[in-house]
Amino acid sequence: MLVTLAERPDLASATYSIPYSPDSPKFMTGSLTSLLVRGRRVVRRWPHLVVALLEADIPVARGIMVPFRSRASLPARGWDEVAVWAAEDALDDVAPDTACALEIAVHPDHQGRGHSRVVLEGMRAAAAGLTSLVIPVRPPDKAAVPATPMREYAAQTRADGLPADRWLRTHVRAGGRIEGVAPCSATVQASLADWRRWTGLPFDRDGAVVVPGALAPVFVSTVEDFAVYVEPNVWVSHRVGGFQGYPFV
Incomplete structure (x- = not known):
């Protein structure tokens, strides 16, 4: 069962308590930009954009989004810049038209069951009141080839034309469109x-x-x-209405 924290505010603590995989990079906790969109801030301001997948009424996966007003193009500074845009627009009382997914996390004990795809579909539904959903996708398998440029990596396809990367392939199969690369999406210094x-x-x-x-x-x-550390991500857009895609610079 999928719910948003607007529907089930009592599940906020349990939803954010879902642990990351043991092999998740600990250095990403050093991102200063992420402090703008910490869990308690997102839950308080945008609970309708936090999705929880429940089993026996217990959250086993989550999806977190923030809204912002679209600019001329998706930013090269990806995750970091969208977090800033969301904070700026909230402070300036600017009405958002786009949701950006910041995270999809599945409890380590429940991985390998397709929960990420289910949460993604739930996020698309939760963002339906906006024009579009965009995601600075972090393909974890890219870590096996850190010296390969992300543009080259993201362009690799299988014989059937789908992305070679499994997480990008999940997005494309779900109807996502690869818009381009955010070469400096997340920075940790x-x-x-x-x-x-x-x-x-x-x-x-x-x-x-x-x-x-x-x-x-x-x-x-x-x-x-x-x-x-300057991390590249891949911008993917998902249709939640009549969205036709962004130009990318």
Whole structure:
């Protein structure tokens, strides 16, 4: 059963308590932009855009969206910029026309059952009052080839024409349209001590370092004692009305 937290506000805590997979990259908690759209803020302002999949009335998967007013094109700064747009529009009382999915998470004990696809469909339904749903998709399998440019990776297809990447393929099969790449969608900059804590790696040399779970290399400066990760994502749009797609710059 799918519900929104507007329908079941009593499930907010349980929905946000769904854990990530043990192999999820811990370094993404270092994103400063994500502080703008923390769970309690989204639930308080946009509970109708948080979807929970229930089994025996217990949340086992969630989908989180924020609304914003569409600009001329989808941003190259992807996830980060949309989070800022949503916050700006809310503060400025600008009426939104687009929903952006920030996350789909499935409880580790319930993975491999197609729950992500079900939550995606629920998000499309919850966004039906808006013009469209867009998603800066994070294809996790890209971590196996961090040196491959995302544009090249996202363009790879199977013999049947569907994306080679399994998560992009899920979106396309669900009716999604790949709009382009957000080359600097999410940024994490932190001290080397933080990076060591998140990854267990030494971070004792300058330059590009491959980090498990990262979709691109992390750039390290031992002299300045910091490292920066700039993650590329893939913009995918889903029809929730008469939407025809965005131009992409």
